[in-house]
Amino acid sequence: MALKVKFVICLHSHQPVGNLDFVFEDVYRQSYAPFLKVFENMPEIPVSLHYSGPLLEWLDMHHPEYLDTIAEMAERGQAEMVGGAFYEPILTLLPTKDRIAQIHLMQRYLLQRFHSDSSGFWLAERVWEQGLVTGMADAGVRYTLVDHTHFNYGGFEGVPGGYYTAEDRGKAVTLFPINEKLRYLIPFSEPEKVLAYLKTFLDRPDDEAIVVYADDGEKFGSWPGTHELVYKEKWLRRFLELAAANNSWLELTSFEKILRENRSCGLAYLPDASYREMMEWALEPEQQERLDKLYADFEKKPELQSFIRGGSYRNFRKKYPESFLMYARMLSLSEKADTKESRSFLYRSQCNCAYWHGVFGGIYLPHLRNAVFENIIAGEKALNEPVGITAADLDLDGRDEWIINTDKMKLIFDPDRGGRLLSWDLKDQLTNFQSTFSRRPEYYHRYVTEGGAKSSEMAGVHDTPVLKEPDLIKDLVYDSYQRLSVIEHRLNRMPSPEEIRTLKFPADLPFIQRPLALAAGAGRLEMTDSRFGVNKTVQGAGNTVSITFHCDRESEFPFLAMEWNLFTLSPDAPDKGFFVNKTFIGHAGAENALKTDNLLFRDEYRGFSISFRLSEKAEIRIAPLYTVNLSESGIERVFQNSTLFFVVPMPIDHPLKIQVQYNQLIS
Numbered sequence: 001m002a003l004k005v006k007f008v009i010c011l012h013s014h015q016p017v018g019n020l021d022f023v024f025e026d027v028y029r030q031s032y033a034p035f036l037k038v039f040e041n042m043p044e045i046p047v048s049l050h051y052s053g054p055l056l057e058w059l060d061m062h063h064p065e066y067l068d069t070i071a072e073m074a075e076r077g078q079a080e081m082v083g084g085a086f087y088e089p090i091l092t093l094l095p096t097k098d099r100i101a102q103i104h105l106m107q108r109y110l111l112q113r114f115h116s117d118s119s120g121f122w123l124a125e126r127v128w129e130q131g132l133v134t135g136m137a138d139a140g141v142r143y144t145l146v147d148h149t150h151f152n153y154g155g156f157e158g159v160p161g162g163y164y165t166a167e168d169r170g171k172a173v174t175l176f177p178i179n180e181k182l183r184y185l186i187p188f189s190e191p192e193k194v195l196a197y198l199k200t201f202l203d204r205p206d207d208e209a210i211v212v213y214a215d216d217g218e219k220f221g222s223w224p225g226t227h228e229l230v231y232k233e234k235w236l237r238r239f240l241e242l243a244a245a246n247n248s249w250l251e252l253t254s255f256e257k258i259l260r261e262n263r264s265c266g267l268a269y270l271p272d273a274s275y276r277e278m279m280e281w282a283l284e285p286e287q288q289e290r291l292d293k294l295y296a297d298f299e300k301k302p303e304l305q306s307f308i309r310g311g312s313y314r315n316f317r318k319k320y321p322e323s324f325l326m327y328a329r330m331l332s333l334s335e336k337a338d339t340k341e342s343r344s345f346l347y348r349s350q351c352n353c354a355y356w357h358g359v360f361g362g363i364y365l366p367h368l369r370n371a372v373f374e375n376i377i378a379g380e381k382a383l384n385e386p387v388g389i390t391a392a393d394l395d396l397d398g399r400d401e402w403i404i405n406t407d408k409m410k411l412i413f414d415p416d417r418g419g420r421l422l423s424w425d426l427k428d429q430l431t432n433f434q435s436t437f438s439r440r441p442e443y444y445h446r447y448v449t450e451g452g453a454k455s456s457e458m459a460g461v462h463d464t465p466v467l468k469e470p471d472l473i474k475d476l477v478y479d480s481y482q483r484l485s486v487i488e489h490r491l492n493r494m495p496s497p498e499e500i501r502t503l504k505f506p507a508d509l510p511f512i513q514r515p516l517a518l519a520a521g522a523g524r525l526e527m528t529d530s531r532f533g534v535n536k537t538v539q540g541a542g543n544t545v546s547i548t549f550h551c552d553r554e555s556e557f558p559f560l561a562m563e564w565n566l567f568t569l570s571p572d573a574p575d576k577g578f579f580v581n582k583t584f585i586g587h588a589g590a591e592n593a594l595k596t597d598n599l600l601f602r603d604e605y606r607g608f609s610i611s612f613r614l615s616e617k618a619e620i621r622i623a624p625l626y627t628v629n630l631s632e633s634g635i636e637r638v639f640q641n642s643t644l645f646f647v648v649p650m651p652i653d654h655p656l657k658i659q660v661q662y663n664q665l666i667s
Contacts, residue, residue: 002209005201013217014052016353018371031221050122053086080254084122089350103139127274127313133168143174152306154270162208164268182213191239279310281358285443316356328394345379364629373432404540415518419527421485436565436641438479466634475626485564490557497591501623543662551652564644571639575604592622615657621645
């Protein structure tokens with residue numbers, strides 16, 4: 001039986017690359033500043049702190065006094081700085097050289113800013129694979145943290161205490177298990193209940209009577225209801241005072257002190273895993289439902305629950321093709337980036353948040369996806385890539401995608417799936433105008449149909465979510481194909497904007513996704529359709545791309561439509577919208593139906609315009625696309641892009657040409 005329980009409090013604070021400045025400021029005032037103030041006023045209480053690189057950079061610019069306070073706390077031995085990979089990537093996403101570089105970036109920053117030589121490592125989203133050990137050890141990492149459920153998946157019984165040794169090919173890293181139950185108790189249960197749970201560890205041997213609480217800094221003030229609870233009702237201060245008053249059996253301590261005073265509890269070979277909820281979110285909705293039922297079936301047999309788990313974090317790249325495209329382009333930049341400037345942009349593009357989704361994770365957030373592409377495009381610009389046409393199998397399906405690279409734009413086409421436009425970089429704006437998003441089922445959509453919680457009912461982000469807007473069900477639409485651009489449709493009738501928005505027209509998938517034979521040369525892609533006879537030619541130079549459609553046979557369909565989806569950041573902002581003959585016709589989120597041979601989209605905020613000029617008049621339909629998605633504050637609509645349909649009668653007696661021109665606006 002242990003003489004004392006050793007208890008580590010570790011807070012991980014993070015804001016993603018590209019997050020909005022007011023979000024940084026709000027979370028700073030609600031969470032980061034008041035949390036640190038409590039500890040600053042209790043200098044005898046140690047705390048371990050991890051801040052991600054994007055947050056540290058923002059704090060350095062906007063609140064350097066906050067970092068000065070941390071430095072003072074570190075100097076007097078109260079604050080223990082825990083390192084990580086600087087821009088908070090998921091390490092398993094990265095090539096080994098990038099993993100080590102990101103770790104070294106953080107180590108240098110902590111040393112320069114806080115005079116802290118940290119050997120600790122915060123593992124982003126606790127995504128663990130045993131193969132990480134060698135690279136982490138080579139980068140100077142001594143210890144990291146994973147959930148105690150990782151240990152259960154690896155055959156450990158119950159709730160492990162102490163710390164363990166992960167080994168791979170003779171290299172070793174120390175693993176501290178994060179206590180999962182404490183993540184649910186703190187700060188939602190009374191301090192006395194938390195201490196009663198900690199006291200149960202007195203029954204363990206000394207080296208196992210070590211408990212780690214590690215959780216998000218945002219949970220202390222920014223999660224719904226927590227600012228009132230933690231600071232106005234003084235939960236945090238009451239808890240720390242109670243813990244200090246029980247120092248006869250409870251020692252508040254640090255990771256480094258434990259490593260000096262205690263032995264490893266032995267080897268731990270753990271399977272690929274993340275925290276339990278992340279592994280559930282990586283599954284498809286129907287799989288999540290079955291998993292929930294399985295947990296319920298074994299609720300009274302906790303000793304068997306360790307044999308139940310969800311999917312792999314890597315599965316997000318399969319679940320969301322938008323994630324895989326960012327990943328593929330990030331890896332492409334990693335292979336080419338050979339300058340300090342280009343690699344700096346590369347590391348920013350590796351920030352994890354835009355690559356996945358659950359209660360957290362921001363793949364549904366347009367500004368976070370935009371930030372990933374912004375840094376990828378900036379990194380490629382720094383390399384001065386040559387103009388021309390190249391091929392690469394970006395999606396690893398065994399067929400090449402084709403890239404038209406000009407001095408102003410970079411366009412990636414997929415001839416094997418209808419010649420669709422996968423990616424469309426506007427280089428001067430550092431924007432992928434094709435960073436659109438397709439609507440798909442999510443497990444939490446059942447709350448939209450069944451009804452969510454009232455705001456007063458929500459005690460934590462894992463409870464029944466609040467429906468933040470009325471009538472969300474009308475936007476609960478699922479796309480049967482990926483909403484990209486240069487997609488053709490054969491139609492029996494002219495669709496309305498509403499029918500385009502809600503997919504109430506029949507989508508002819510064999511036609512939309514038809515494989516096209518391709519011939520390339522001289523800035524030109526010739527894509528030929530042997531099955532349906534609708535062919536197209538793409539030509540790109542400078543700031544212009546021209547697409548010519550041909551039809552070499554009769555069709556039973558009276559209309560042909562060309563679909564474009566344009567990535568915009570706001571549905572009703574006054575600084576962006578559509579124009580015909582210089583006349584404003586509606587904001588980005590407006591529905592519209594008109595007949596014309598020209599259309600202009602103007603974005604004054606980002607400083608560019610896109611013009612469409614047709615060789616003949618066409619019926620044009622404009623519709624907004626919204627997703628219905630979950631965040632820590634509830635379920636809401638998010639505007640993703642504007643959908644355009646250019647509709648012409650069939651058959652096309654002569655080639656139809658659409659000239660698309662991108663121009664910078666002169667400020």
